[in-house]
Amino acid sequence: MPKKKSNKLVIKRVEKLVEEEAYYAEKLHNVRYSYHHYSPDVQTFYVWQELDSPLPVEHYMMESLQDKVQEINPRYRIGILFQGDHPSDLEDEDG
Numbered sequence: 001m002p003k004k005k006s007n008k009l010v011i012k013r014v015e016k017l018v019e020e021e022a023y024y025a026e027k028l029h030n031v032r033y034s035y036h037h038y039s040p041d042v043q044t045f046y047v048w049q050e051l052d053s054p055l056p057v058e059h060y061m062m063e064s065l066q067d068k069v070q071e072i073n074p075r076y077r078i079g080i081l082f083q084g085d086h087p088s089d090l091e092d093e094d095g
Contacts, residue, residue, distance in 0.1 A: 011038050014045050014069055014076075021065040022047070029061045030054045036081055044077045045069060051083055 018035040025031050032050035039046065049057040057080050059066075069076045 007040075010072060011045075013072065014038070017065060017068050018045070018047055021062070021068070024064070025057075025061050031057045031061060033057050033080070039079075042077070043073070043075045044079045046079045046081050048081045049083065056082070 015035045018033075022033050025033065032053040033047045034050060036046040036048040038044070047057070047062070059078075059080065062078050062080070066078045069078060
């Protein structure tokens with residue numbers, strides 16, 4: 001049980017980091033993104049590019065976030081989900 005609790009604390013910590021870095025990214029790069037989820041299988045935290053983001057989110061814009069996340073654990077990575085990556089956006093056009 002302690003491991004699950006520590007994982008939840010890490011996820012909350014990363015969510016806060018994403019929120020802070022997203023604020024700065026909006027000012028510096030004119031992009032909008034938010035925390036989406038953590039995948040323990042690949043040790044990756046995913047952010048979701050907001051649909052109203054003026055520009056596409058790119059990995060170089062998230063270097064500061066990546067560095068901060070890797071201070072928590074060097075194996076952690078940041079991934080970006082774009083419009084069309086969300087399961088509800090992948091519905092069959094016929095039905």
